[in-house]
Amino acid sequence: MSARSSSPASVSARDRLGDVVFRRLAIIAGVVILVALAAVAIFLIAQSIPAFLADPADLRGEPESFWHYVAPLAFGTVWAAALALLMAIPLSIGIALFISHYAPRRLAQPLGYIVDLLAAVPSVVYGLWGITVLAPSAVPLYIWLTENLGSIPLFAPPASGTGRTVLTVAIVLAVMVLPIITALCREVFVQTPVLHEEAAYALGATRWEMIRMTVFPYARSGIVSASMLGLGRALGETMAVAMVLSPSAIISLAILTPENPSTIAANIALNFPESAGLQVNALIATGLILFVITLVVNSIARAIVSRHERALESR
């Protein structure tokens, strides 16, 4: 957005004091953001180095090495987030389609608000809800699953008696990322060219065929990047996991047992208040790893979006 008319023969006026001050202030603000982000990286790295070099015996749980300490946490983080996305993505696409193409047009906006309400609920409230409502009511289902489908590693017995399992966490996370993915999907679904849709209908397509032929091809990269942004949010979510999960330092695919791999963020929140010295460094080091993971995920999402935008422009 250009406010300046930059004609080739522009005459440069004398800089007024107010202009100079204002421009400097704006630049300083921008630079402050860059400095702050650099500071985040530098401080995290500086505070993590002692943990990387430390004698592993000083770490919580006395693992063989720092990496043995991190591995179950990193696995749990990715595992819980992946399960959450597995549930959230199809649901979000369905909801977004419902709002953009199925619901009566006059209802679309209020329905959008209702889904946005889910995003307005603070994560600590989700945690409280997950542990007091969702976990207990899911226990019968978990017992049934382990008894009948126990041969599948995912549902390996024994079932947790409290419901504080990875699956419960994944459900809570799915509910939390749902509004984000839905909002972004809805945005791209609505942008589908109306001419494409009408052309599909004119060829005799049913509503679903129209969606498959016009909306999905148009929105594919939007769906992918929305999912990646949701993934980034699920990876970094702290309180809901910290409150719901009963953690232990293991790597296991079973999602219904009382022994679950914790996540990096939840581990930090649970242990930070009682940690001191090297343990704090170790927690900050895991935080750095989380930062890197989310950075990679978000960068991929942004790259997909910008490639899509370029493809649209060149069309």
Add this chain to the structure above:
Amino acid sequence: MTTTAQRTSALPNAYTSGRLPRWFAPTLFGATLVVGLGVIALLASSGALPEFSIVLAVLVGVVLYAVLITVIANAAEGRRAATDRLVTSLVITAFVVALLPLISLLWTVTSNGLARFDITFFTHSMRSVIGEGGGALHAIVGTLIITALATVIAVPVGLLTAIYLVEYGRGRLARAITFFVDVMTGIPSIVAGLFAYALFALIFGEGVRMGFAGSVALAVLMVPVVVRSSEEMLKLVPDELREASYALGVPKWRTIARVVLPTAGAGIVTGITLAIARVIGETAPLLIVAGFTSSMNYNPFSERMQSLPVFVYTQYANPGSQVDFYLERAWAGALTLILLVMALNLIARLITRIFAPRARR
């Protein structure tokens, strides 16, 4: 529903023949819901299920509907129409499924939270409270102080950056800022908390806890939101307004301050309100750097400071011997928090609603 044509004449209509009548799908849906309720009620009363569950009943009804409508449509209308009907029922189901947790959550928070949503809750702190009584005044005050300070840090930085990006930004610096604001959007809140801790530990020594450090962490989370929303709003200001102002000989900075900003004002304020709503419920960073306490602390620059989300967490996580009183306070805190966030969202929408026409001129 999808059947569109109407039966207007007695003659077979080319558009409606071979299609299920319009009333069929809703009627079938109602019928399957009743069947689902009946089946679950029967199972519950015969002891096969531990208790009657409305969620399970609706689920049975919906699955039954999806199967039946597909089979019936397949027979009456053909395969393509059957697929379409199946997808329609799945899409509607997805929406209903998403509503379940929302309704359940709002219901539990309201019904559990009202027990202690009383005057004591808003006039007392938790100082020397072991069982009954006590309140969240110290947490509410803490949340207001911490969030206000975070806003004071984040809004000037974010707004000026947005102005830079829209009005001045050219070349490498502007691209770098845009990119890193995107990066900042993805910072997990707990990492922001760790950053604030690392920063303040450097200055004040290890184990530092203070409200202001919490504000810094929240500001890190708030800045990218403020930049993004303000940038969008500033871009909406038509260039003609700027050019008219320049043509009158008004300096650029006055043009921005007196023409651009007022025009985009409502949108910017809305964005800021939404940014506040986003960080006011943040728990993790405050748990780390602001700590928790049961006493009132008005000074954000020294000692631990309780905040409302952390209050909810600590009431739940560290209950004394009388667990119920602590849980009741946690729910009341959660209710307060949700009301606070919703009020902020409502204010944001009202601002847009009231000021939008003028901004759009």
